[in-house]
Amino acid sequence: MRSLQDIRGCLVDLDGTLVRGGHALPGAAAFLDELDCRYVIVSNNAEHTPLELSRGLRRMGLVVAPRRIVLAGTMALDEIARRRPRARIAMLASRSLCLYARERGLEPVTERPDVVFLGRDRHFSYRRLTQTANALRDGAEFVVANPDHVHPGPDGSVVPETGALLAAILACTGPVPHRIVGKPGPVLFEAGLALLGLPRHAVMMVGDNPATDGEGARRIGLRYFELRGGVYPSWGEGVPCRAQAGMVALTA
Ligand SMILES: [Mg+2]
Structure with a gap:
């Protein structure tokens, strides 16, 4: 050691x-x-931007500059924007990540996406599951922010994470190629x-x-x-x- x-x-x-x-x-x-x-x-983290998170941490008494924060959600979107500029992207994600995607020149859509991005989408629904499974069947690229099923909540509880949503999607599609960006x-x-x-x-x-x-x-x-x-x-x-x-x- x-x-x-x-x-x-x-x-x-x-x-x-x-x-x-x-x-x-x-x-x-x-x-x-x-x-x-x-x-x-x-x-x-597949829900916030570094700036948002920095503000949240400050409220908890942790002073961390946004430039010291690297997050799976925004890193994934940066990478998509670099590889596929102006791509049509289905965003299963928070409102702030949708805005972030737009700021990176991506075009959020609900139909015929080039890319499906999966983050921690608290509004995940039967309808979104249907749209996503069929977009992937039609050949859209699939990028997933992280593989985690849960993260720790208060008093030993668990908070559902992106990987749990991924499991639901893969249950519909069967094995499909997907890139997981996070740890x-x-x-x-x-x-x-x-x-x-x-x-x-x-x-x-x-x-x-x-x-x-x-x-x-x-x-x-x-x-x-x-x-x-x-x-x-x-x-x-x-x-x-x-x-x-x-x-x-x-x-x-
Ligand atoms: Mg941890």
Whole structure:
């Protein structure tokens, strides 16, 4: 196990790591303070823009600039806009992501889309399921913000996520090609690393989910700290022992 002393920045998960059920977790603000801007939040969030999320975090007492936030939903739309400028896109997503798609030059439609984008669509319905399944049968490209079935809610409850909607769609279509942008895929990690401007051997992923945070970090060769029992990594007084106790996977 390598020391934390050569870690110069972190990629940090959001839900279950910094916040839960609309509240900051105890110690989250102090942890970000200790990182002193040497971090980027990488989240499978498929509903908000970085600006919205920054404002929401501020209300919870976490001051994070939008430029330090990389989200699966907006990253997916950025990528679609780059690859397929002005594409007709069916948006199964929040209102703010629909606006974001327009700002990127995409054209939200409900019929004959070139691309179907699936985010955490709280207005998902039988009608949307029908439209989507048939658009995919007709050959539309399918881009999914994240594979998560749920994320943690308050008091141990679960909040349905994008992957649960994906399962409903695939139940109708059978196996169809689709691209999943969020963790554990490399897109968010690579974007976060680029923003940090640090070599990957000097960066650690901090998260609560071994299947997404841990597996994604392993795939691209980042060290991984798994949050357990609310204990954050700490470099205080040059003693990384608290972090060592919670570190469950290292790649070097
Ligand atoms: Mg999490």
